[in-house]
Amino acid sequence: MLHTLLSRVTRGNGFYIGDIFHAAARRDATTQITLDRPPQYAPDRGTHFTVGQLADQIDELAARLWAVGVRPTERVALYKSDDFDIALLACAAARIGAVPALLSPALDGAVAHELLVRLEKPWLLTDGDTLAGKLRGVPLADDVRQVLLSAGTAPPDLVAETADRTVEPIALAEYADAPVPEPVFLHPRQPSLITHSSGTTGIPKLAVHCPEAGWHRLVPQRVVSWPIRGKETAALCMTFVHSRFYQGLAMFLSHGNPMVIAVDPHPDKIGPLFVRTRPGYIETHPNTYIDWEELDHAPGAPLSSVRVFGATFDAMHPRTIQRMLAASRHRRPVFVQFYGQSEIGPMAGRWYTRRTAHKADGRCVGLPLPGFVSLRVVDDSGRRLGPGRSGHLEVRSRTRILTYLGEDERFRSELRDGWWRVGDTGYLDRRGLLHLMDREVDRIDAVDSSLAVEDLLMGRLEELREVVIVADPRGEPVPVVATRGEAPLDESRWRRATVDLPPMSAFRQLRFDDLPRTSTRKIQRSELARRLWEEHPPPGGMRAVPDTTKGA
Structure with missing residues (x-):
């Protein structure tokens, strides 16, 4: 209705x-x-x-x-x-x-x-x-x-x-x-903007947007941002080639908020900018927020003025949410998280306060947006699964792109009776909250959820700047880590942090800047795995790393 x-x-x-x-x-x-x-x-x-x-x-x-x-x-x-x-x-x-x-x-x-x-x-x-x-x-x-x-x-x-x-x-x-x-x-259903998927799993796909779908994406975001209309300076630091940037612009300019727009996300540059401008709202990529953790004690307290932290694109590590909220000097700061995809826009959302952040579950991305998104979980044959049962996520909405340019057949192959296969696995709990498990193409049989393990490790080892679990050519999980300051990771601390986790191969440590990334700073997992096994083949020989291209 x-x-x-x-x-x-x-x-x-x-x-x-x-x-x-x-x-x-x-x-x-x-x-x-x-x-x-x-x-x-x-x-x-x-x-x-x-x-x-x-x-x-x-x-x-x-x-x-x-x-x-x-x-x-x-x-x-x-x-x-x-x-x-x-x-x-x-x-x-x-x-x-x-x-x-x-x-x-x-x-x-x-x-x-x-x-x-x-x-x-x-x-x-x-x-x-x-x-x-x-x-x-x-x-x-x-x-x-x-x-x-x-x-x-x-x-x-x-x-x-x-x-x-x-x-x-x-x-x-x-x-x-x-x-x-x-x-x-142009007509509301006519192609008006083309962006590309993140390319985490191969050559990016060209997503064709139309004005009508963009409007439906914007409406719930305007509703969520209504409490801070015109009151706070809004700062955006994200790629200018993603549709989310233009939605963020429209959201706050329509409310009359002054804005700060940054190109360089490095903490040494963004910190002084925030000290000068004192934003009340900030939004950036989830992986950029990890780098901004060091701003919690930076000169001038650059995050002290922030009343609302916003994040889209991916789920956030709980450690990062806690550090951001702790750095604000507002009485009741809020961290708002949206889960979305280039093809659909925002699909689910939730928020955290200081009182709830310590209980944050990095895999829980909130409630599907009522009235705008219908979401279901299905098994391999397309049958709907009940609460608590993990499967493929599918969405029906008016926010979907028109097609993939030059790959319409590929686009339509992900549609089933109007339901769009998102490419993630997860489940809905009895309260209707959505929990993400993994990308379909990144599933590792020996680990229930690589993303959940990564969340735990980021929370237990503060020296980690990044941890990614990829499969070796035999399908075994291999953690790849990068640390703050590129310091060697202490193996005894690693052993203590992983004692109750699924068995994994010895970690590989790389320089942070050597991790392949997309424009939204996501790790390109398949590319990372390919580089690892080309440079350091595991014992027992190599077989080809799958070239998957599903995912945004």
Whole structure:
């Protein structure tokens, strides 16, 4: 009944990233936004802006794109150096009805090229550094319509050629005085944004979003954020190529909250920024929160002003939740956690206080969002399982993407009578709370839940900065660890911490920066396993590590 009512009330609404800043400016153009570094395309403009000023900059960039020849429904691939101007350029492309396709700066050139091919000759919007670096040697002329430069210059020896044409990069700065075109709003069910999955298990998938699904994702998040509307400075430090960033922008700009937007998550940089700006809400990737644990006693108490901590993407380690809440000087700080996926958006959520954080179960990600998401647990044959029984998670919602670009058959293979196979395993308890076990592709027979074991180890060994359990080629669990300061992990402490855990092989210690990661800082487990066994084959010989590609 609730699903039907919401469907009738919300039909025809859309979430348009090209209108985020303009809609906020219509309400109050003076709302302040602070950046940690100037936009790359206009470094002379500084780091302090009003919403109205950023809306004007988006108009300026949209005018340049229109003058170059970009038109509604055409795809514009953004693959450039990591900077907030990724968001400004994406909003500008969307403002004129084009479809921005956001490719992470963390992707190497070969993977980015494969995605460009899948985008079927898009406009490529990049910068001089990326052309001279990751894209050097990539055959762009065959696979893009035109190369557009947001900043910098193309290397003098870089001219992309094919048998029948030459592609010379065009600098958007040459069109600085172009007239501003009228905004274009696509149909609510029309493709309007393309992002990619995290690529934890292979080449990322290109997720095609539409305005209607984006709007349904945003509504419950606006409801949750209502208590801090306009009251707190909201700080976001997350990848600019994930749809969640634009939802976060819209959520707080619609409430009139001042904002802080950071590119660099390093504690040495983010700490002083938070001391200067004193945010009341912060949100970043779960793995970035682990690094921010050291801010609990940093000079100036950078987390002391935080009233609400927000996290999406993945489940959080309980230790990290406890450290964040302890660092706040508010009387009743809250840690809000959403569990979500690129294809669906937020699916379940819960919150913790200081009184409940010590009992936090890292595997419990909360209640499925009522009215927006229906969730069930099924066995291998698709039969629904009762409370407490672990199986495959499936979701029915209006927040689902349209398809995987160029892989529609693959997308539809995960649908069963309108239910989307999430790719995670877990169970619902008798209270309806969702508990995650593992990714389907990461299951290890000898361990009920690798993620649960990792939570326990992070709680027992504070020196751990990361722990990941992967399977060796014989299917045996192998813990891979990284420590704070890269100090050697004490083997006696490890033995005491694992005495009551399932038997595992001896741990492998790597440098933190050598762990392969996605744009949202997830560990690429299959890639990590592949590297380990290529460099250090286990006794008894090697067999191929499975090349799995399910998961986001």
